[in-house]
Amino acid sequence: MRRNVLLCSVAALLIAFAPAPAAAHPDRTTDATYHNDAATPGADPFVLFDRASGYYYAYSTEGAGPGHHFGIYRSPDLATWEHLPGGALRAGQDGDWAHDWFWAPEVYHNPDTGLYFLFYAGRMNRNVAEHFRYPDFEEASKVGVAVSHSPAGPFRDIVEAPIDYHPYDPAYHDVNLIMDATQKKPPATLEEGRTAPLGTYIPFIDPNVFFDADGRIYLYYSRNAYRNWVWDTDLGKYVEESNIYVVELTDDWWHDPAGRTMTAIAPVHRDANLAPDDPPGTRKDGFVPILDYGSDKQSWENAHVDDYADSGGQKKDRRWAEGSTTVRTVDAHGKPLYYLTYSANNFENEYYGVGYATARSPLGPWRKNPANPVLSQDPAQNLYSTGHGSVIGSPEGTGLYYVHHGRPSTTSARALYTSAMHIGDGLAIHASTSDEPVPRGVGPLTLRTADRVLRTTPGRPVTTTAHVRSAPGAEFDLANQQNRVRATLTPAAAGTVAVTGNQVSVTMTGPGTARLTVGYQRHLADGGYRDVANTRRHHSTPVAVTVPVVSR
Incomplete structure (x- = not known):
């Protein structure tokens, strides 16, 4: 079945897949090529095409200058990146609600207001108990939002706080409360784990905002693995997992021409998990599960389920589903079909890779594709640890690319890679370190x-x-x-x-x-x-x- 009309966000809907000037001469192009040479340091890249300037902007967890968070790069062709000085956020002025773990920046442009919105994750340094119940909550990550009039920043926090969102899992037995201080070895049996108190607040990272064609806005995110020990019936033990969830957002922040309205969750999710006997003032917000291992098992995601034994107790047994990007297509019958890419395994490991799932609605149900992973290490090309990227179109709108990080060796630092992507009878990513044609619409030069x-x-x-x-x-x-x-x-x-x-x-x-x-x-x-x-x-x-x- 043929797929067409791919839309990945309002930014992509209005910019990345809209014709650029070169589209007026579709027969005119260039024979220029590029190859992934791992020369540009970067991690967790999100790419935005800025029609006004003609540049692609890549926002990276790494690469910021002194006194800044998040590196910014720009490119005319998704391959030759130029590092911009400074970074997206000015440390000490913005992002101060968090103290470290500044991860996974994503930027969305509203051409009606001219504003650029930066979503990013950070780990809190104040009021941890207020958000997560316990002051020693280890991975106290949440998501902030900043705004700018330029894709090059700097961005300023809309408010000096993360999004007012307190996702709560009422069905989770909080086994961390019955574990020792190292928090690495969970209970040996499911029965023992079920003696732990019910309910925990959810730390979350890797925000991805999806703007659907009907105007509704969704925030996809990864639940931090911390405090999510899941019993694996096949392995007969607990494994700590990160899963992908979604929550709908309001749209008033998006349409505010002054950029002063903070992003907020839709009312349907606020206090959706509140219990009748909770004290006044308690917040327990809801969420919609999207991906988890137990609901759709794929063995390639199991690279770290024995890390505790393999490391002599220094690491936890874990699984990851993170770094998601959601896109919308319309099939030959005019029905919407949604694709979600995600990364699994530890980003530091050579087995880090990318899979995808599909659904007929942004809220699911989602099913992983049996062809996963669609992007993974390739020692023949000296390509390892491929993952956590974003989907972007060529300037004239006929080609798709997945810009991600990877490593040229198992010990190298992460760098930016650009891989051609195709959605037809499924989703395919073509990883290459050989000479490839630059995206159509980059030329004529x-x-x-x-x-x-x-x-x-x-x-x-x-x-x-x-x-x-x-x-x-x-x-x-x-x-x-x-x-x-x-x-x-x-x-x-x-x-x-x-x-x-x-x-x-x-x-x-x-x-x-x-x-x-x-x-x-x-x-x-x-x-x-x-x-x-x-x-x-x-x-x-x-x-x-x-x-x-x-x-x-």
């Missing part, structure tokens, strides 16, 4: 120099600046090793040429004239460089410019 004519005297260098832009108007960072400009002088004996980044310098040996040709090249996976051309039907035109040089 333009190369311009700051000077139309260079004038100099013999022996005196003269310099011009080269600028390479995508069809939507974003400029390439020529300091990124995937890009390079090549410059030649004709006749060659007329002088010498030097290139540093986007600076091209010519030194003429004597009086006379010459032609400086500046061309654009892309780095290849084999280490070489290749000239780039724009293509139109059966014709190709080098991405290059010629500048006269006059020496007197």
Whole structure:
């Protein structure tokens, strides 16, 4: 069955899959390629296409400058990333309701108000008992929201507090209360675990906001594994799990032109788990379960269920379902079909990978696909720990990509990777470290120099600046090793040429004239460089410019 009309959020609905300027000439493109070289540090990337600037922006758990949280990168092509100074949040001014574990930033743009909203997770440092009942609650994570008029930030917290949401699980036996201080070894039997008191507050991370076509807004998140020991009947023991849940949001925050209204959960979820005998003022909010292991078992998610024994008691037996992204498609019969990507296993492990589930409603029921994982380690390509990404479209709207983190070795730091994605009879992600075509709509490319004519005297260098832009108007960072400009002088004996980044310098040996040709090249996976051309039907035109040089 064919799928079409893919929408991943209001940002994607209005921007990423809408035609960019290049779509007016669908037969015009470029033969430029890219390869995943792991040269850009990053983790948990979320990518937004900003139509106004033509740039893709990637927001990362890692990569912020001193005094900031969350790195920001931008790219004209989803491959050549430019690191922006600072970061999304200014430490000491925003995000202060938390003290660490600043994770998984995601940004959504409302073109009607011009505002950009940053959702992020953090671990609380104050009022922990107020939110989680116990002051020593270990993983006291919640989600904050900040706003900016620019995708480059800085973002400011709407309020100096996380979202007013207190998810509570009334059916959970809180076995942590009958465990020792290390909190690593749960009860040995289910019967013993059931002696623990019922009910616990849920810490949560990895926010993903989904804007459905009917205008309703949903917040998907990962329940931290902490305080979620689940009895595994197959293994005959407790395993601590993170699961994926969802809660509906109101929309007044989204439409506030001043950006001063804090994000809030829909009234139907507020105090949905309140018991009749709870004291006045108690908050126990509801949630809708989306994914958990026991309801839909897949063995690839079991990489860490024996970590306690394998580590000599230093680690817990755990499972993870985290880093979700939800997208909406419409099938050939006009019926909506929702896809949710998620990551499983520990992000530090080479077995970290991506699966997906489908549903006919944002609230489910969701079923995992038996083909999972659809993205996982590939030692033949030196690719490990692949996961926690986001779905984004090509500039002209016909291609899909999953931008995620991975590692070139089992001991390397995380880096940004861009993998082509396809939704047809299922969802497929094409992981590659070889040369791949840049997304359609990035080209045709333009190369311009700051000077139309260079004038100099013999022996005196003269310099011009080269600028390479995508069809939507974003400029390439020529300091990124995937890009390079090549410059030649004709006749060659007329002088010498030097290139540093986007600076091209010519030194003429004597009086006379010459032609400086500046061309654009892309780095290849084999280490070489290749000239780039724009293509139109059966014709190709080098991405290059010629500048006269006059020496007197």
